[in-house]
Every structure is written in C-alpha cells, then in structure tokens.
Amino acid sequence: MAGTPAERHGEAVALLAAARAGDHDAFGVLVGPFQDELRAHCYRMLGSLHDAEDAVQDTLDRAWRSLGRFEDRGSFRAWLYKIATNRALTLIERRGRRELPADLTPGGAPVAEVAWLEPYPDRLMGWTEELGPEARAVARESVELAFVAVLQHLSPRQRAVLLLRDVLGYAAAEAAGQLDTTVAAVNSALQRARKMLAELLPEAGRRGTFDALGEPGQRELARRYADAWEAGDADVIVALLTEDAKYSMPPLPHWYQGRDEIRRFLTEGPLTGRWRFLPARANGQLAFGTYMWDDERAAYVPAGLDLLAVRGTRIAEVVSFLQADFAAFGLPAELPR
Structure with missing residues (x-):
C-alpha cells in the first residue's frame, strides 16, 4: 500500500x-x-x-x-x-x-x-x-x-x-x-x-561480524575462499580460518575444530574431488552454493550450502548444509563443465 x-x-x-x-x-x-x-x-x-x-x-x-x-x-x-x-x-x-x-x-x-x-x-x-x-x-x-x-x-x-x-x-x-x-x-x-x-x-x-572487513573486505574474503576450493588448495583455505575454527555438515553429526583437524578432513575427503562455488546469501551471512563434479552426469552437482561466520578478518565457522534446497536460494540444479 x-x-x-x-x-x-x-x-x-x-x-x-x-x-x-x-x-x-x-x-x-x-x-x-x-x-x-x-x-x-x-x-x-x-x-x-x-x-x-x-x-x-x-x-x-x-x-x-x-x-x-x-x-x-x-x-x-x-x-x-x-x-x-x-x-x-x-x-x-x-x-x-x-x-x-x-x-x-x-x-x-x-x-x-x-x-x-x-x-x-x-x-x-x-x-x-x-x-x-x-x-x-x-x-x-x-x-x-x-x-x-x-x-x-x-x-x-x-x-x-x-x-x-x-x-x-x-x-x-x-x-x-x-x-x-x-x-x-x-x-x-x-x-x-x-x-x-x-x-x-x-x-x-555476536552480531556485526563483518564490521572489521567492510563490504570490499567481505567480497575479497569470499573470492579467496571460493578460489582456494576450486583450486583444491588446502593451505589457502586453512590460512583463511581462525585458529579455533569449526567445520560441520548437518545432517552429519561429526564436526571438526582447529586448523589441523580441518586440514586433515579436507585433504582426505572433500578436496579429493573437483569443486565450483556460487555466491549466495543466507541468514545475513556470506554463503556459497557448492557443487562437486559428477562423472556420471558430466556436470557439477549440488553438494551443500556453506554459511561462513567471520570473526575479525578470518572465518570462524563453516556450516555446510548438505540437504539444503538450492532452488530456495536461487541456485541452479547443476553447473556445466
């Protein structure tokens, strides 16, 4: 009205x-x-x-x-x-x-x-x-x-x-x-x-997590994080984390804390595959729709919606929702090669 x-x-x-x-x-x-x-x-x-x-x-x-x-x-x-x-x-x-x-x-x-x-x-x-x-x-x-x-x-x-x-x-x-x-x-x-x-x-x-970065800093942090995943570079990913960072993937109950533990998980698991990241917005935070290469479908398919919590200038927590409805976040059902 x-x-x-x-x-x-x-x-x-x-x-x-x-x-x-x-x-x-x-x-x-x-x-x-x-x-x-x-x-x-x-x-x-x-x-x-x-x-x-x-x-x-x-x-x-x-x-x-x-x-x-x-x-x-x-x-x-x-x-x-x-x-x-x-x-x-x-x-x-x-x-x-x-x-x-x-x-x-x-x-x-x-x-x-x-x-x-x-x-x-x-x-x-x-x-x-x-x-x-x-x-x-x-x-x-x-x-x-x-x-x-x-x-x-x-x-x-x-x-x-x-x-x-x-x-x-x-x-x-x-x-x-x-x-x-x-x-x-x-x-x-x-x-x-x-x-x-x-x-x-x-x-x-608490609230205001991006105050230390500002809008340009947010975009740069997001770019570096996505680029590191797509390059399979565990060193850069871990360098962007706080020392006590957390990484979880609901509905899986397991979660990881600290750079060493997260690095081990990434190198032994997710980073053995090929990835593409698309920016998204969820819960007022930096987020990505993550896509992993699928040989059978010859395309990158949805793997999880990653939400990033930032403390200062580094990522303090990643929560990857493995069963997120990508359509609800305006994300495509798959990505071509």
Whole structure:
C-alpha cells in the first residue's frame, strides 16, 4: 500500500471491511506486506524455514477466521504477531528445538532423533514501512545462524519474549498482551533470556561480524575462499580460518575444530574431488552454493550450502548444509563443465 500515512490507513480500513464481508482477495492484500517478516519471526522461533512457513500459513488461516474478533483500535500487525508467536510456541511443543552439530549437548538425544537447524534465504527477509532503519538492521542481524542457534537453547517462552522485546521492539506491556501474561512475567523471562544469551553467544560471534572487513573486505574474503576450493588448495583455505575454527555438515553429526583437524578432513575427503562455488546469501551471512563434479552426469552437482561466520578478518565457522534446497536460494540444479 502506497501513499501518505492517512491514505494508507484509509485503504487498510477499507480492505479490512471488505475482508470481514468475505472478500478473500482483500484479505490477501491486507496481510501481504506482513508475510515475509512474519516468516522471519517464525524462523527465529523455530529454526526451520519449512516449520516457519507452516506457522505463517496457520497464522493467516486463523486470522481469516478470526477477523470479527480483531479490535479496530489495535494494531493489525501486532495482532498478526500475536497469532504467529502462539502458533510457533505450539509447534515447538510438538517438534522440539533444532540443533547444529557443534552445539549438541553431550549425552542428549540420540543423533537419529535430532532435528537440525535449517538455513534461511536472505531474499525472504521482508519489512514493512513501520520498521525504521535501526529496527531493520536488528531484524537482519538477528537471523544470523549463531544467534538463531542460541535462541533454540532458550525456553520457548524466553525465546518469544526476547524476540518480541529486543528484536521487534515491543514494550513490556505489549509483549505481555501478545503472550497473555503479565508485565512482571515478561520482564523476568527477558532477564533470564538475556543472561543465557550472553553466556551462550561469545562476544566475538555476536552480531556485526563483518564490521572489521567492510563490504570490499567481505567480497575479497569470499573470492579467496571460493578460489582456494576450486583450486583444491588446502593451505589457502586453512590460512583463511581462525585458529579455533569449526567445520560441520548437518545432517552429519561429526564436526571438526582447529586448523589441523580441518586440514586433515579436507585433504582426505572433500578436496579429493573437483569443486565450483556460487555466491549466495543466507541468514545475513556470506554463503556459497557448492557443487562437486559428477562423472556420471558430466556436470557439477549440488553438494551443500556453506554459511561462513567471520570473526575479525578470518572465518570462524563453516556450516555446510548438505540437504539444503538450492532452488530456495536461487541456485541452479547443476553447473556445466
């Protein structure tokens, strides 16, 4: 919806009236601007694009059926977030939290029962004009993989409160209303969530990971990393890593840490093949669609979506999602010779 704030408000009122009268097309126009940001919110809650899409679909279905109960003096966006947050909380109860291999709790659930964190395409990040530049930056940064992984270790209610308060910027009273609880309960949950976040997310891995590099530095680091893989040069790859770098490949539970261990893994395994890398964007981070040569198909075929976390000027972690849906990230199904 374009125009002045007054014009947009008038259009929204007209669309709401039409939707309440049974016009599903009007409802679609009304909720359209919010779908991307609702999906991103549900992803932060659930750690899964597919679960987030389910939660958003449930949210829109419930909103359509409940339009008669929406109070006109309230915020339609906040009302949608209330429904979405509660749908996500229900899904968490049914499906549990998601993990990355390097974050698995020793002695926890058997690996066969672990649900893995999924990557999120940057192209699905969406905002409405209600979000200012600072709020947009926070929203983008808070979808970074390390942040979302830590969120999964908070209790569901702490997770919801932290996102509503610190990411979406709702006041304590507003968050309490969305969760049907008290301001005191919200403040208590937020305090515990922030404390756990500080313990689980080291300062070096927090938001703003590219500050030391800037945009040109990011592009140069990405170019050198991809070139080294395509040349099969383990020395250059390892030189781009921090001393304590991590390398994992969900859904495989094994992961590697430190330059020596990663070098050994690469030279004995992946670098025995031929590779091509295509830049991608996922979780607000540097990412690549990786392709390995397949003799039978005479083409480079998808091998994994690699997300890179940067600390200072080096790569601190690589998470290679071996089962990523390349199409969701705008990547081709194969590459020619």
